Amino acid sequence: MSQSIAPVLTDQQVDDLPTLTFEEYRVYQGEPDVQYELYKGKLIPMPIATVLHIKICEYLVYKIQRYLADHNLDLVVKTGLGVRTDENKSRIPDVVVCTQSLLEQAAGRPGAGILDFDEKPLLVIEVVSQDRRADYVIKRGEYEQANVPEYCIVDPKNGKEKIRLFALIEGEDGYTYTDFLPGEEIISVVFPDLVLSVDEILNLPLVEELVKAEQAQLQEFQQQAVIERQRTQQLEQDAIIERQRTQEERQRADRLAARLRELGVDPDSV
Template identity: 80%
Template sequence: MSQSIAPVLEEKQTDTSPTLTFEEYRVYQSNDDVQYELYKGKLIPMATASALHTSICEYLVYKLQRYLAEHNLDLVVKTSVGVRTEDATSCIPDVLVCTQSLWEQILAKPGSGILDLGETPLLVVEVVSEDRRADYIIKRAQYELANVPEYCIVDPKFGKQKIRILAFIEGEDGYTHTDFFPGEEIVSVVFPDLVLLVDEILNPPLVEELVKAEQAQLQEFQQQVAIERQRTQQLEQEAVIERQ
């Protein structure tokens, strides 16, 4: 994640910051170009993401979009979209997947793009920043409370690199987690056919290079189709001449 949703004020300190309702937060406009999450009515600023953080998110969006397209699923992949988890609490995961119809409902609402209570995404992803407790404890509790089917934590910190998948397993009351380490392939509960390598997620290739490679393959395929079409037309013409 870009920054913790955990409270940044100690109880013994005097908290003079304003307390917002969820509806006030939905239409809140900051004057400092900072994005805020909401925790129990308090605005929590989000720090600017690192370059690696940004690359990981872009790569995951790229892979998820292609997976959804290949399987013809009416789902969308979004970033910077909030998820309301309690009455006055709203997280902003780095990446989320929700239904297309749900996203269209969000588009029709005024204010910030936030999934309200009952508007549950299928998957949320957080990339761990300096505040590790926020992703492993605070946000785990929030997404579990909101009944998000799958919560993925990407931890790129050297010496602690791993990807944790938290999901609701039949027979369990809350999240059950599985850790995947470098050299392994993650197994998604919501998207079991999704193939993602831990190494590529933690050290992702440039999406721009992946798109270039796709375009090169497409052009090569189109050229082969054109050659085959010309060959077919030539054979047909030769056959016509022979019959004459």
């Protein structure tokens, strides 16, 4: 996650941390409820996220999940999923989009859920918090070196609000980036049909309210479907009654015609 290197550690504190290989890091059991990233073999503890940080991540997951479902894509969007970026480096982006098969591969290994070198996510997202340099410079370099196709930075800092999108463009050497400011819509290279705006990400509603609105809309749709179904059933019943009435009238006419013939009267002449 991009709460990344906070609280900021001094060089001495970093030196005092154990040096681990990637495989040791994958199965490392540290303090309870503390997540660690791996940077040059050193464990970097990650702080508890702010409420704003949590809301942004939840909203992005919500929107991307709907996009993937609407387009019937065999992709997943996850938080807490690690991405190995170098021999002795591994990050935990705030949001990761990858294929279902890659997630299953990571789930099948012991230890932490981390995508390895040859398991590239399509998109990683970091929400800027205390260590801005980590997101804009250090992690940007790592994700570029790891050939992650798209890296999105969400910066909610007051006065600096923007979304910066790094992408690997064919014919370009390394990442190129575009800044999207308040009032603008984000244009993703990997997901060009994904419609998001800077304003909705930085001034977002609670996901719970969105889910309630979804449920209300679904219930309304279901109620309308019930009403339409009842109307259709009523029309079918009316049609049956009309057919029965027509059939009864025809039978009466046939009986009357038969009676007239018995009396020697041609019914067609009446």
